[in-house]
Amino acid sequence: MDFIKSQTVGAKFQPSLTSSSHSPYRFLSSTTVADSPSSTMAPPVTVNSINPKVIECEYAVRGEIVILPQKLQEEIKAKPAAHPFEEILYCNIGNPQSLGQQPITFFREVLALCDHPSLLDRSETHVLFSKDSIQRAWKILDQIPGRATGAYSHSQGVKGLRDAIAAGIEARDGFPADPNDIFLTDGASPAVHMMMQLLIRSENDGILCPIPQYPLYSASIALHGGTLVPYYLDEATGWDLEVSELKKQLEAAKSKGIDVRALVLAEENQMEIVKFCKEEGLVLLADEVYQENVYVPEKKFHSFKKVSRSMGYGEKDIHLVSFQSVSKGYYGECGKRGGYMEITGFGADVREHIYKLASVNLCSNISGQILASLVMSPPKVGDESFELYSAERDGILSSLARRAKTLEDAFNKLEGVTCNKAEGAMYLFPRINLPAKAIKAAGEARTAPDAFYCRRLLTETGIVFVPGSGFGQVPGTWHFRCTILPQEEKIPAVVTRLTDFHKLFMNEFRE
């Protein structure tokens, strides 16, 4: 980061050290060693002296669930027979390209050209790159002041890229979008943190979150010292949301003195929700990162902005924040850390403070910004890349749909397991009725029953699921989260290994 004093880089340090020797010995010899480094006092920082909010914060999709599989994989690499399986099957994180999903060619062509613009002056480039990727790269470079992809941008992101995103939102919703409402972020997570930082003043501020929820929300609320006000999604109706449940939880929170500020959710009986948020004065935090992940023909994505506007609610009627990310969809570009939030309904003075929060990290990364503009304005009919682009996109989405169906069917065939239909996103969240003996064994092993099951599954089959307890579940019910992302040729292995393991597990703990 900037640092404003002109530094004297160790000048006072040792005049005799201005030689550029790298040898520690010569270095030491020319150095008078300070008083013996006896560690008399306690270290300044211990777990007892760090921010307790950091301690409280939990993040179920990382940590042991990631570290243990890595350990196992290293053991297999070192000794192939170390475990009863030759490879780890990752079904735990929404990280498609880590499992072999290929990036969309057009997007990567444009990124490469923007990273190394001098390619655009070379004739060979026209052999290597599609015509429209070259045109798009020129267009983007012209939108970036000085064509400097290596410069900090406006804190909200490059204006021209926000224009492209706003145009994409308008085309999607049929309602206007203002580039000045768009904040480009390094993925959607920083956007969520920014909003939590803005809304949470103390533990008396509450955020309504669905259970099961994605742990980012609980983690962010904990880090910012707020209170997560849970509402349960109804598994019996395919994880539907009853507004009566929302009202119940809101009233319960209010009676405890909690000032509920916002509601987090993905699409669900949207008109009722919008009305509810307006009436209760809640900020609607719409997680819309799965807008492209729709696998059933009778379903279609409707943004909360489109729904609110179509209900006649304008800017002044509802505070609405929509999160989008390049990590999901058919693109799955998690490592690029691109995304945006569209903020509508906030006053100019509040907006200034949101802008300030964005500017404290200067700006999001430019490749991520470019990619966010590309996913919102992909190749169109007639563009040279369109055929390849749509083939790649449709190939990914139809394959995800097939994988979701296969896994869903496999889960529903397992004794004591029920799994809802996967209509979108990248995950299944099957429920498992564990035998009392298994729950007892888990207790003795000091783990939650679902964690106990997942750990056994991992160590015996190499399949990585995330225990439902990390996402929240109705007390007394147990689940695990399984992504639909292993490549299609791996799915049969997941199914057979899981099925065999489950039979043995259930028999082992049968009463």
Add this chain to the structure above:
Amino acid sequence: MDFIKSQTVGAKFQPSLTSSSHSPYRFLSSTTVADSPSSTMAPPVTVNSINPKVIECEYAVRGEIVILPQKLQEEIKAKPAAHPFEEILYCNIGNPQSLGQQPITFFREVLALCDHPSLLDRSETHVLFSKDSIQRAWKILDQIPGRATGAYSHSQGVKGLRDAIAAGIEARDGFPADPNDIFLTDGASPAVHMMMQLLIRSENDGILCPIPQYPLYSASIALHGGTLVPYYLDEATGWDLEVSELKKQLEAAKSKGIDVRALVLAEENQMEIVKFCKEEGLVLLADEVYQENVYVPEKKFHSFKKVSRSMGYGEKDIHLVSFQSVSKGYYGECGKRGGYMEITGFGADVREHIYKLASVNLCSNISGQILASLVMSPPKVGDESFELYSAERDGILSSLARRAKTLEDAFNKLEGVTCNKAEGAMYLFPRINLPAKAIKAAGEARTAPDAFYCRRLLTETGIVFVPGSGFGQVPGTWHFRCTILPQEEKIPAVVTRLTDFHKLFMNEFRE
């Protein structure tokens, strides 16, 4: 981000909406509009109801100082004669490539190849790219699991890239570096926020910061609800740091019940500082992002880790965090948002929590990670790119040195202005003794005297400086910050316009 329920994407919304029409009218017609959107209640979020820490947070290098010049530029674009100057001369932000500095070719070649790896299979690529950039791209891709540059990495960053960085640190310092101590971050700013989040529990926790300071520190401390404990750098001795001043401010803070946790600084009489931090049990937060920006032959960068180890202090003796960024140095790749922090001396349990903080944002962007590894392991003698690389690097650094000297001399020629020698970094922080009449005029204009001067300078010459008040200064003294980054051909314009303006300004307010 992930969201674990399988979404029914608006299914409950309107069965008749499963057509993929984008027309708001058809959409509206098939929609029963909810109760009239009368805004009866106050909006849920106003400046009075957002997190007061966000309000307190100030960030002097962004905001009006960025917005007003943009406005002027647009006015000039619309009407060339709108102002007494044809172009804005930005001397306000450390953003080299926005001012025409060209990126290092080798770095961009590698980034482009990693962004679009299928280029590596094409023969034309060997015409377009240097041999070693191709080799390096292969090496990096092999270090990334599945060669997936579009996948989330380990939360600390790709292991192989951290290996390269650790090796670079070892070569630099002559002391070992552990890849597991490296946390790759989106620039250095998120790393600073992470440490503040870890260390600050309440307003009773203090962080010792130099004055003048970079506003990121004050902003981050404010956002996390801590107390900035200032210590003044001595302008008379070229911004030196007296440990007696540190002790004085530390004692003063303690007497006010402040628990001082850490000391922020760049290199300065380093051995004394290390000893002081060990004795007082302070975490040493070493801002080492300018390690490559050294313009005087008799000076050489020494990392605080090198210094501590050379003093005989080991892991257990001192908590040390070193921040590095791809935004500074000769590379100036601000838009790539790459950087890392090296964390030594913390217990494993505390480290777990730092890891968790890193994982809440999943990982930093992969291009930034790759770039961080490249700046710590640039081309070596014998590599095809070495000649071009070192020519580009030396060209940039020697030009920065010339610009620094020219501006420094120009400032020292101005009536009532004194400027220290620029030996490193990218900035000058000249002091200006303003006439009483100017200070009075500033008061009437309700601005700080230095802000008054900078605003007049901007509107009359198009030169953008940042008022010293944004960085802190000894009460009663006034400064402004000027970067040395305008391209060399622009420097004469900066000097003449500034000199002419200053004469008129001083005459206008002469007693």
